[in-house]
Amino acid sequence: MFHIVQYRPLRQIAQNSLSSMCLKLMLSRPVVFAQIWKSWFSSHSLVGNKNIILMGPPGAGKTTIGRIVGQKLDCPVIDIDNDVLETTWNMSVSEKLQDVGNEQFLEEEGKALLQFSASGSVISLTGSNPMHAAGMQHMKKNGIVVYLDVPTAVIMSRLKSMKVDRIVGQSPGISLKDILQFRKQFYKRWYDIRVLCGGDMAPEVVAEKVLDAVKRYQNSELETFISTRSSRSGSSMEKDSHKYFSDVVTESLAPDGGLFVPERGLPKFTAGEWQSLIEATYIERAQVILERCIHPADIPASKLAEIIGTAYGENFTCSKIAPVRHLVGNQFLLELFHGPTASFKDFALQMVPHIFAYCIPRSCNYLVLVATSGDTGSAVLDGFSRLHDTDKQRIAVMNFFPEDGVSPIQKSQMIGCQKENAWSVGVKSDFDFCQTAIKQIFTNSDYTGFLTVEYGTALAAANSINWARLLPQIVYHASAYLDLVHQDIIPFGSPVDVCIPTGNFGNILAALYAKMMGIPIRKCICASNENNVLTDFIRTGVYDLRGRKLIPTFSPAVDILKSSNLERCLHLIANEDGQLVTQLYNQLENQGHFQLRKDLLEKLQQDLVAGWCSEEDCLAAIYSVYSTTGYILDTHTAVAKVVADRLQDRTCPIIISSTAHYSKFAPAILRALRIAEINQNPLSQLHLLSSYSPLPPVHWGLLETLKKKGNDDHQVCAADMTMLMSRIETLIQNHFM
Secondary structure, X not given: OOOOOOOHHHOOOOOOOHHHOOOOOOOOOOOOHHHHHHHHHHHHHHHXXXXXXXXXXXXXXXXXXXXXXXXXXXXXXXXXXXXXXXXXXXXXHHHHHHHHOHHHHHHHHHHHHHOOOOOOOEEEOOOOHHHOHHHHHHHHOOEEEEEEEOOHHHHHHHHHHOOOOOOOOOOOOOOHHHHHHHHHHHHHHXXXXXXXXXXXXXXXXXXXXXXXXXXXXXXXXXXXEEEOOOEOOEOOOOOOOOEOHHHHHHHOEOOOOOEEEEOOOOOOOOHHHHHOOOOOOHHHHHHHHHHHHOOOOOOOHHHHHHHHHHHHOOOOOOOOOOOEEEEEOOEEEEEOOOOOOOEOHHHHHOOHHHHHHHHOOXXXXXXXXXXXXXXXXXXXXXXXXXXXXXXXXXXXXXXEEEOOOOOHHHHHHHHHOOEOOEEEEEEOOOHHHHHHHHHHHHOOHHHHHHHHHHHOEEEEEOOOOOHHHHHHHHHHHHHHHHHHHHOOOOOOOOOEEEEEEOOOOHHHHHHHHHHHOOOOEEEEEEEEOOOOHHHHHHHHOEEEOOOXXXXXXXXXXXXXXXXXXXXXXXXXXXXXXXXXXXXXXXXXXXHOEEEOOHHHHHHHHHHEEEEEOXXXXXXXXXHHHHHHHXXXXXXXXXXXXXXXHHHOOOOOOEEEEEOEOHHHHHHHHHHHOOOOOOOOOHHHHHHHHHOOOOEOOOOHHHXXXXXXXXXXXXXXXXXXXXXXXXXXXXXXXXXXX
């Protein structure tokens, strides 16, 4: 029999044989067996003896689309309303509903499903079938459930034209819109595949989308990953060694030192598909986008929904998760600081630990290593500390940060976020050393092999070198654009610019990916502080670290000279020429610089422009914005504001990524607001800021963390690789042994 599997070791689909073929329709209508047998030969390659089950609200077009899909596959088509219910009951559905009432109708409908069986067919469910749990469990045993996701407004319009004003389950006093919204929870519970259906999408188009989605579901072999340092013609990784999403989540860094990227690129959304998400919530948008980026063989839709709900359901202080706020003129702020640790890193790191725990094998312990320039550390520690207790026993995290290179509040936060499976280590160096050290550890096969053999422990990374870190960031860039459309600031299709404070290049890369997936972003503006190596590179094509020393600034999260995710961008513009990327990064490693060819620089500059901001201008921007609006920017957002003011041409809106809450940088903020006497106690600083009744208010999570006692307790290590590896081994012994 054919089996649709959801776990990697069982990926291969078993071959079917004619002798095991069973096509049975328990219907009162006669079925011509020869016709069904013939249809198997044309459809078995796609569905085997599985059914394609179309599910969705009334008015979604399930019956029409089912007929078209059945014709294309030359297989039986069954409409539950007409072919099962009315045949079983000997009366129309409307007569049955009137006869027994809502509650009894759902029960009778479910009983009919339980008595029904089919193989190798296209089945169109009723809009209310998913509300009967036992009936749907029975159907899913031999079917791929396809959810035709049509916007509620479109369904309302269709039902009105059909003169339908009441549906099953709608009690007096409940509006049609409310019952449609209520039903969504049941559709989301059962589907394997979602197909977005816009309002003006022809049934033939939807049918093709259904077939494409089923093909994708059946064939995860197409969604593999390669290293940025490999090419299509060959790789330092074995040609026949496929890497899937669950592999790259756990392995983080490719064996050749490159970063993993999807071999066939990111999925593209049509304009209609994006428009169908305009009315959606942030969590709904995240679910749709991530389903297209993560194959269900790696994470099924139901599990992904659970992970997203856990990540964003209660951990964010704003119900909109990533709200867009008007600042001045045509400038808008994308507020990315409403998570538990008050920075944009929470968007990925409230989700990635749960993805990681789901994808890793149960037979091995994992130590997650992370290097931080400030915000990542507390976000990683908080995220992994929220895992279930059984997962915390097999997954621990170790965070390395520059001991004297983060703000006092950031340090207190990282130390305060330590839990039984999460620790922080201050390193007497800068972020670039911490990041480089982790990369060297990962590529030291003798050391990693020793940890695996001696302690049964594998290493993984939670920095943005991990592909899973980037995906949630794509979501908020897409969502910000859709919010502007929803607020009637722009019609869909009109361009926007985005301006992002940039250090390790992950956030701005996610914006570029959102553009590739169909969001109308015109330019991505890279905003640097005085560590402006990226600005120089984007302007000249020369990446030059010779003679550069890291300058500590008021915006420490972008105090970075070696931007890891730039490698993924270069791989993209070089048409996936891994040999060129390898050459460039070997030259950077050995000589401290490289230069892009002119054609590649021109290609880079089609999407990217760059500028930088001095310390004085950063503080002046904070003061100016507060004086005119009452709103306080954090130091990183102020860097982006300064650069946006200089580079935007004011022909379209510009979305500035507000990547952290100002509370994390209280001393700099108080200085910018020209407050003379500043208490050195971080908690006192936040209370002082709060007394100004600022917008937005002081972050509650930071206040709670700083109130904890013992915020000085952490390890400090010299900038020495041998000592770092010794600390890692000690932690493994203490936690896992």
